[in-house]
Amino acid sequence: MIKISLSFAQPVCVFLSLSPDDSSLLDVRFYIGTLAPLICGHGMFAAVKALCTNALPSLGQWGPEVKLRMKSGTIISAYSVAEGESEEEKYEIALPATLVVTLSDVETDRIASVVSEAAGRDVQVEYAAEGEGKMGLYLMIVVGPDENIGDMKLDIDVLRKTSYNVNIITHITPDADQVFVSRMFAPAYDLPEDHVCGSAHTLLVPYWATRLGKNNQEEMHVRQVSPRGGELWVTWDQDKGVVRLKGYAKTFGKGEFTI
DSSP states (O other): OHHHHHHHTOSOEEEEEEOSSOTTOEEEEEEBTTBOOSOOHHHHHHHHHHHHTTOOGGGOOOOSEEEEEOTTSOEEEEEEEOOTTOSSOEEEEEEEOOOEEEOOHHHHHHHHHHHHHHHTSOOOEEEEEEESGGGTTEEEEEEOTTOOTTTOOOOHHHHGGGOOSEEEEEEEOSOSSOOEEEEEEEGGGTEEEESSOHHHHHHHHHHHHHHTTOOTTOOEEEEEOSSSOEEEEEEEETTTTEEEEEEOOOOOOOOOOOO
């Protein structure tokens, strides 16, 4: 699978197979080059679109709901969602929510220095935190609303100095339609930038929902402002402990290959 992933050189390669012990599940693996993340949001969006539109007949016929089992054993539910009069379906996945742990003032100052060095200028860092538990190698950096992270040019190698595998930069927006924006960099994984990162939003959504006083399951429209970019409609379901991500997926090619 690693060789196939390297040959395709795409943002992510998703491998699906019918579960040998449960016909209601599909086993899924993700590869980004040689990296095998446990969860990949945009990979799941692509997979659920292919399955719900019957683009993978060898895996059978699937309705509007698909259950994907990760390597860790975690089962993720994914859906096709028809909304209003729109001809284009959205797709929704539910990922385990991650709360964050606030870094000390000293550590926040250190992180701010690294980000400023990477940007080649002083960056206003308001807050820094890391994910709880298994997400402890995820760093979330909140910068001031006057920062334009979409235009920010960063030296990715400098970001290695944060000592975190995943570096998420975010800020609130003045746009009433979009609540917050973000970018995600993972130089430790030889991934300069993820176009739209699902796992990053498992931290971002609970943080912003709490900070902004959003109600349980209140939807927010957000955007990841990488060079390619992507928009999501997100909610934090506090009762079930999941973050729901909803967005579009587009088919750009079909084909077969022989191993």
